Amino acid sequence: MSAQPVKSAAKKPATLFDKLKAQVSQPLSWVVAAACLAPLAVLIYQTVTDNATANPIRYLTIQTGKIALILLVLSLACTPIVTLTNWKTATKLKRPLGLYGFLYVCAHLGVFTFDNGLLDGAIDVGAVFSAIVEKRFAIAGFLAFCLLVPLAITSTKGWQKRLGKRWKNLHKLAYVIAPIAVLHFAWLVKSIIVRPEPIAWGVVVALLLIARIPRVRKAIVDFRTRYVRFGSAPRAAR
Numbered sequence: 001m002s003a004q005p006v007k008s009a010a011k012k013p014a015t016l017f018d019k020l021k022a023q024v025s026q027p028l029s030w031v032v033a034a035a036c037l038a039p040l041a042v043l044i045y046q047t048v049t050d051n052a053t054a055n056p057i058r059y060l061t062i063q064t065g066k067i068a069l070i071l072l073v074l075s076l077a078c079t080p081i082v083t084l085t086n087w088k089t090a091t092k093l094k095r096p097l098g099l100y101g102f103l104y105v106c107a108h109l110g111v112f113t114f115d116n117g118l119l120d121g122a123i124d125v126g127a128v129f130s131a132i133v134e135k136r137f138a139i140a141g142f143l144a145f146c147l148l149v150p151l152a153i154t155s156t157k158g159w160q161k162r163l164g165k166r167w168k169n170l171h172k173l174a175y176v177i178a179p180i181a182v183l184h185f186a187w188l189v190k191s192i193i194v195r196p197e198p199i200a201w202g203v204v205v206a207l208l209l210i211a212r213i214p215r216v217r218k219a220i221v222d223f224r225t226r227y228v229r230f231g232s233a234p235r236a237a238r
């Protein structure tokens with residue numbers, strides 16, 4: 001009897017090329033990357049060409065802060081979007097949106113550091129820290145940043161495996177970070193009546209958090225399956 005070639009069941013580890021191929025075959029991730037990085041490219045272009053308004057520091061702080069908030073809230077919105085529409089791909093966008101949001105938070109803090117800590121061509125960490133503790137809105141912003149760091153570090157599949165159940169619990173920090181970021185915004189606005197944007201953000205974040213409560217989520221799913229049909233509905237017979 002001739003020996004049958006034994007097929008190895010072990011999976012070959014994915015090479016960098018495999019990973020790149022997987023990326024190229026995911027057009028949505030490219031669209032998200034382009035949409036998230038384009039504003040950063042514009043801000044860099046405006047800065048180097050001296051077109052970032054008469055007060056570039058303030059302009060860059062405000063723009064990076066706004067974009068960071070939008071991306072963090074969009075990341076938080078992914079799960080409620082799945083609950084509401086059953087569009088499961090939205091789950092895949094949670095991580096990239098959160099990471100791009102973190103990138104803008106880093107840029108935002110970078111501009112603040114440059115503005116408050118640059119002394120004789122070097123960054124004085126003590127001066128940056130003093131500037132943070134001086135204002136409650138900056139303390140809130142910095143707290144949000146500190147809480148985002150472990151989430152960004154452990155966002156990889158490797159960390160997800162390593163931490164097991166603890167990973168999910170750790171990533172629930174996102175539910176605290178978004179309200180703190182809104183508080184940061186509310187505290188820096190001089191008059192909430194003249195500029196009610198933080199209230200609008202607060203309402204959006206509150207709704208996104210409420211949609212996660214198991215009973216609310218179940219009610220939304222029940223409503224969707226009973227009354228709403230997303231996607232193409234069957235054509236009526238003529």
Ligand code: HEM
Nearest residue numbers: 061062065066068069105109112138141142144145181185
């Ligand atoms: C998750 C973290 C953060 C988010 C989402 C965030 C978001 C924002 C937003 C939305 C604004 C207002 C933009 C506007 O006026 O329209 C803002 C402004 C600002 N943020 Fe943050 N921020 C964060 C962290 C920080 C940190 C860590 C610092 C510095 C310690 C900081 C310092 C500032 C400053 C100085 C302003 C501008 C105040 C002004 O002159 O009007 N932020 N941020």
